[in-house]
Amino acid sequence: MDKRLGKQTLKFDNCPVITETSSITGPKEGEGPLSSYFDIIRQDVLNGCESWEKAESQYVHDNIKHLCEKAKTKFEDIDYIISGDLLNQDSGTMFGIRDFGVPNLGIFGACSTMGEAIGLGAILVDGGYAKKVISSASSHFCSAEKQFRFPLDLGTQRPPTSTWTVTGAGSLIISDKGNGPCVTHFTVGKIIDMGIKDPNNMGAAMAPAAVETIYAHFQDTGRKPDYYDVIATGDLGYLGKEILLKMLTEKGLDLSKNYTDCGIEIFDKETQDTHCGGSGCACSAVTFCGYFYDKLMKKEINRILFVPTGALMSTTTSQQGESIPSIAYAVSIENME
């Protein structure tokens, strides 16, 4: 049976259900507008650890443990964990989950990771390859700044186009049965590189990839933007949002009524000094697992197109003068009744 729909989209007929989510964040996210939606807010950025990298792994560990407790599910009942993060060699994830004894599929999509993780998880469950999977993604402001930009101790001034990497982890269970919204479609992005070279302007680098994926989604499904209550990209921020809306308008799609970006939702622009908004794998992961999932469960929204966006460069490629290839994955998540 052909599950493909159009050129880049998969259609899930067996209703892979998101039965539970969990989100953990650091203190700054806990002071933001979505604070009340997060499961766990740590006041300690180091989360009791001796390094930022270990702290990130501990966030992942604590969050997935909490997820399984909430869902009253044992690790032995989870078929796979599908997960990734921004750190070199996915170490935030790998060290965070190494003690769980659950078969693991490591992925890399930079900040688009949660979209790829949900999409692959839905494939596994829809196709009968799993009964229950965990999809997870994480990031940490301090480990990301250290790795990608400057040592925090330098106090380097951040340009206005920069975003603030979210500290935290989001994870969810996709199951073959249970209550919750279903993953109905997965549109797999192509790598798009429009030549942007400024690693402090991720919004501009990633917006064209989000445009490509969103446009492909509507072409493939025949849906119109107003089909969705919310269309939410991952971490384009204020600047990326403007670029996306303009580019999609030129392609004949008007998203002005129901579009937002997780990086815009998670921090308060006026008081939190995060410039263009939030970013990092955890930005879309905790915003979906905390905020949007709650709205879906309460039927305040019933259909969301969730589009995490990722910038696929490394410090080495930027130092060698390369531009920033980007990607976006779209998953359609819907209440079915």
Place this chain on the structure above:
Amino acid sequence: MDKRLGKQTLKFDNCPVITETSSITGPKEGEGPLSSYFDIIRQDVLNGCESWEKAESQYVHDNIKHLCEKAKTKFEDIDYIISGDLLNQDSGTMFGIRDFGVPNLGIFGACSTMGEAIGLGAILVDGGYAKKVISSASSHFCSAEKQFRFPLDLGTQRPPTSTWTVTGAGSLIISDKGNGPCVTHFTVGKIIDMGIKDPNNMGAAMAPAAVETIYAHFQDTGRKPDYYDVIATGDLGYLGKEILLKMLTEKGLDLSKNYTDCGIEIFDKETQDTHCGGSGCACSAVTFCGYFYDKLMKKEINRILFVPTGALMSTTTSQQGESIPSIAYAVSIENME
């Protein structure tokens, strides 16, 4: 329909076929015993580029382009590329394939990448989520040494337990129809960390992960080791091979007759000065795509259990005193008639 078999294994009933492969290597691999099996052997380690990282991306690019030419397949007929490498943020892959315009699923499994890529590709094709996917993995001796160990210019002495990262890329097409061997099973590994901290002894770090996956494969399938003509791990090398055989013997599995390791096959121990053997994502990828695939097509072997192995550490985690978590993925590839 439940495609799960036992606790960690998936069974593919729809015969995802490996219809074509391509392998590209550097000059050292071209002087080794498998030389005649590789599609392209570059005499220039830099592959015409100005940095080792760009060279690795160019190897990936050239190899996938050659694969599609061999298969007489256009990029627009490929549903997905599933691929990864060892470089930070999978940049070898991402920059290598960015111009192809094919939807991309980035993965990270360190040197186990080719196993994960084939397994996920087989899921997509078996389940009707794709007609044709490309699975790919790459590594480069110089970019890996620079990133994980010491600047090459230092001429640092290599300890006897070290392995030599293979320069090259392997890729293959998995299709819903055509001629070639089928992927029949995929056993997904768990992360295993036995406390080894020496990044110059990957064989010892990874062998227990290979043991766990191979043991799970035989438990889940009910098969015996002699079912396979060849059981080949990815890059355990000479030391890892001994550890694996000993650990599996203790668990009641005798692999002494049909077991080898791609890291042992690819270099000549006597003349090539590679100590414990070859390693890197490309080690298992080019050995399978070049050597074993040829033997399968010629029916010199008909059943192989291919088990790429990965060490999931980063330089940061090693510098912080962490041990090395490892993983292995097993794919069973068989001629069906």
